[in-house]
Amino acid sequence: MKLPYYILVLLALVISDISGHQAEVGSSPRNCQDIREHGFDEVGHYVVYNTVNNNTEKALMIYCDENDGMQFVDKENGTAERSDARNCKELQDQGVIHDGVNIIYPFPDQPESPVLVLCDQTTQGGGWTAITRRDDWFEGLTDFNRTFEEYAIGFGDSNYDFYIGNEVIYFLTDSSLNELWITIEDTDGETGYAHYQYFHVAARDEYQLPPYIMDCGLYEGTIGDGLEYNNGMGFSTIDQDTDMSDADCAAIFGGGGWWHRACTNVCLTCPYGTWDFRWYSEDYQYILIKAQMMVRPSAST
Numbered sequence: 688m689k690l691p692y693y694i695l696v697l698l699a700l701v702i703s704d705i706s707g708h709q710a711e712v713g714s715s716p717r718n719c720q721d722i723r724e725h726g727f728d729e730v731g732h733y734v735v736y737n738t739v740n741n742n743t744e745k746a747l748m749i750y751c752d753e754n755d756g757m758q759f760v761d762k763e764n765g766t767a768e769r770s771d772a773r774n775c776k777e778l779q780d781q782g783v784i785h786d787g788v789n790i791i792y793p794f795p796d797q798p799e800s801p802v803l804v805l806c807d808q809t810t811q812g813g814g815w816t817a818i819t820r821r822d823d824w825f826e827g828l829t830d831f832n833r834t835f836e837e838y839a840i841g842f843g844d845s846n847y848d849f850y851i852g853n854e855v856i857y858f859l860t861d862s863s864l865n866e867l868w869i870t871i872e873d874t875d876g877e878t879g880y881a882h883y884q885y886f887h888v889a890a891r892d893e894y895q896l897p898p899y900i901m902d903c904g905l906y907e908g909t910i911g912d913g914l915e916y917n918n919g920m921g922f923s924t925i926d927q928d929t930d931m932s933d934a935d936c937a938a939i940f941g942g943g944g945w946w947h948r949a950c951t952n953v954c955l956t957c958p959y960g961t962w963d964f965r966w967y968s969e970d971y972q973y974i975l976i977k978a979q980m981m982v983r984p985s986a987s988t
């Protein structure tokens with residue numbers, strides 16, 4: 688199957704159907720309903736392009752049926768085989784080996800409910816599902832000053848900056864043991880990574896503890912164990928302060944929801960151009976311009 692290719696306008700998302708119709712939209716579709724709202728109401732194949740660097744390798748093809756059902760379509764073979772992958776590792780196991788935006792079904796109680804995610808099938812053997820991505824190239828597109836509910840369901844765009852949502856992170860990390868991979872770039876262009884062989888985010892209200900308690904451990908990497916201080920903390924936002932400070936840490940940190948303690952050495956949801964968007968550890972202090980957090984089942988190699 689030959690995919691249609693178009694010259695893409697930077698930071699504009701192009702949806703096209705297989706017969707070559709196309710339209711520019713201001714935001715990316717999350718499902719077939721979104722595509723319908725953009726004026727494509729016929730059953731068929733639709734392609735969503737990731738326009739970062741106009742890299743058409745990041746095209747994603749989906750198939751929308753008459754019930755707004757969405758199927759993943761294998762780009763290589765053109766088959767309309769519906770994936771039931773719960774994460775990017777399972778997509779990789781099914782042969783989806785390209786990096787980029789893809790579809791997973793992470794909710795056990797809602798197996799038909801898709802989530803568009805960013806997959807990294809390259810780093811350390813691939814199979815990584817990105818849970819947040821920051822890149823100052825996209826500054827101004829996605830506001831991270833958000834409420835507890837917004838952080839729960841997720842926001843942003845998998846093509847640009849996003850937070851996948853604490854509900855998704857919970858289901859991703861609770862079904863099996865998971866590891867966490869964090870990459871950063873600082874204002875001097877220095878890059879590095881932190882790898883936690885264990886990472887888990889608990890349910891919203893498990894035994895009446897603070898919501899979405901984060902545990903991580905077994906660090907190795909090049910930027911120091913910055914998350915150690917956040918270990919065991921619930922998720923705090925501007926409207927739901929569960930941190931251990933007398934102050935409201937999320938408000939102090941520019942509205943960035945995080946596993947604040949009192950408050951934090953690391954904040955990957957904090958505003959660009961501030962010292963809050965940072966990775967501090969015992970040996971390093973980075974003011975950031977880019978950051979990405981990714982998880983995968985830890986049995987992967």
Ligand SMILES: [Ca+2]
Pocket residue numbers: 928929930931932933934935936
């Ligand atoms: Ca507080």
